[in-house]
Amino acid sequence: MNYSKENNSIVVFDLAQFDFTHIVECGQTFRYRNEADCHTIFSKNKFCVLQKKKDCVIINTSDVDYFINYFDLNRDYEKIKESLCKYDGMENAIFYGNGIRILNQDPYEMIISFILSSNNNIPRIKTIIERICEHLGDKTEWGYAFPTTEQMVRADEQFFRFVGAGYRANYLKETAERLSDFDLEHLKECSTEKARKELMTLKGVGRKVADCILLFAYHKTDVFPMDTWTKRIYTMLGFCEERVPEKQAQRLIEKFGALSGYAQQYLYYYYRTNK
């Protein structure tokens, strides 16, 4: 991936491997803002501002190294796309979602965010997360940071209902308490299976939410999160053997292997935005 690192900015030259709209609209993050001439993306207590030029994208940030990792800039997505194009039904999805990258996001933020995602829609998830940040997170020059574990445990169930979490309020309360004494770092070293099993002991984290966390926070790409959209995609790809989402995911992982997570994002984005 062709980019250069400056003092307070990153310049990305390979636009076929970097499309901000596709990166944020493919459902892996909920904290971003689109403005007329620039885009802003937030992570933990950090942010960056992206400006698209004729033949490059400039990422302005005070933490260059953090966002080089965040945007997964040291990975060659051309190779990934080439490999995935060999599969039937992938070419259109890859062409459509060209420039998607799987972000390396904060595990804690992903857990809280995807607990909220269950049986919910993206605009609402964004709104609820925004409210949680506004009420619990530190105020910064650009807005509110995502709350720390300490800030989260101070909130009660009533608060999470107040911000619109609905029946998930209890999940957030219980999981926030568990995570205040939980080593999220060591999951990096675990196998996908073992990490998934541990994540699923958290309240509000089932198979699908766990797979999203594994993919978007730990970059474990041998997962295929099955939601209401990908269940439809399963039959559209010509599969019909399995009815249980977990087994459907297994079939798809047998098909795509270590590229499953990437395949899932292209397919999810393509079919969701094209109905």
Next chain:
DNA sequence: TTCCAGGGATATA
């Protein structure tokens, strides 16, 4: 009014 959204917990057989 009903359906749906990046599903999970729980009870039941």
Next chain:
DNA sequence: TATATCCATGGA
């Protein structure tokens, strides 16, 4: 182990 039902909320 597999299936059915309930769960808040707001936009379509």
